[in-house]
Amino acid sequence: MKKTKKILVVLGGTSKERKVSLESGKACIKAIKALGYRVESFDPAKKSFSEIDKSKIDLIFNALHGKDGEDGNAQSYFESLRIPYTHSGVISSMKAMDKEISKKIFIENKILTPSYFCLNMQNYKQANVKKLISSNKLSYPIVIKPTDEGSSIGVKICNNLSSLKSNSKNLFRIYKNLIFEKFIPGQEVQVAIIKNKALGAIELKPRRAFYDYKAKYQKSANTEHIMPADISKKNYKKVLKIAEKAHKSLRCKGVTRADFKFSKNKFYLLEVNTQPGMTDLSLVPEIAKHKDISFKKLVNIIILDASLNR
Secondary structure, eight states, X not given: OOTTSEEEEEOOOSSTTHHHHHHHHHHHHHHHHHTTOEEEEEOTTTSOGGGOOTTSOSEEEEOOXXXXXXXXXXXXXXXXXXXXBSSOOXXXXXXXXXXXXXXXXXXXXXXXXXOEEEEEHHHHHHOOHHHHHHHXXXXXXXXXXXXXXXXXXXXXXXXXXXXXXXHHHHHHTTOSEEXXXXXXXXXXXXXXXXXXXXXXXXXXXXXXXXXXXXXXXXXXXXXXXXXXXSSOHHHHHHHHHHHHHHHHHTTOOSEEEEEEEEETTEEEEEEEESSOOOSTTOHHHHHHHHTTOOHHHHHHHHXXXXXXXX
């Protein structure tokens, strides 16, 4: 791509991950400037997507996280504006963001994922939760989370029925749909994918109860990062292959990150993130660095992959 082209970095937004998106966007703007491109920023929390002047923009770098940024909504605007953009397209973003849809796709593709069931508020009121837990082969601890959030926002680990009921009640005040999932103990392993190829796998050792929002984004949480992940060579190759399969099964593009739990010699896929973080603590840049891909080079790979009809 000619360096005279202008790139619009879309960052911020209105989701609960706004703060992280602003940090990702700022880091990417710095790299894009260093690469010699002309760059501007756009925050959809302050302006409507319809205000983007497509005659002045050659490419959109999507640095949004969470709702409206990685669920197909922003992507549909980019398509309607006919401006090439980075990361996954409308349908793949929507499927990956919706935990119920993505889990069904994983199961169809014979990718192991924790046992689960989903309920909306109306179903929950009528459901015999105890019976559902038993029929879906779940046992405590059980993880409850919104079907359409990222960065471990709204995730609760319940050790008994009383805790599950009280957490469900609180979450249903905010969210329409919840997923109830078997808690898998074991190693946290995450894989970065770029253009259908796995880059590497990193292991995370949170000092908190689990790898939650604080463990992901706050240095004070002191989460230990082990690169490469402390697993056998055979299992390392195996998890890279599973991540590639998951990326392709959702028809993702550009960069994604697949999140796994490794327990009793089995990898359980939790989710695929189509807009992985690009901050100082982010995992994809860390994995890339281990493969001698600088942050600047990583950003350029993402830029050169941009297109329409993703």
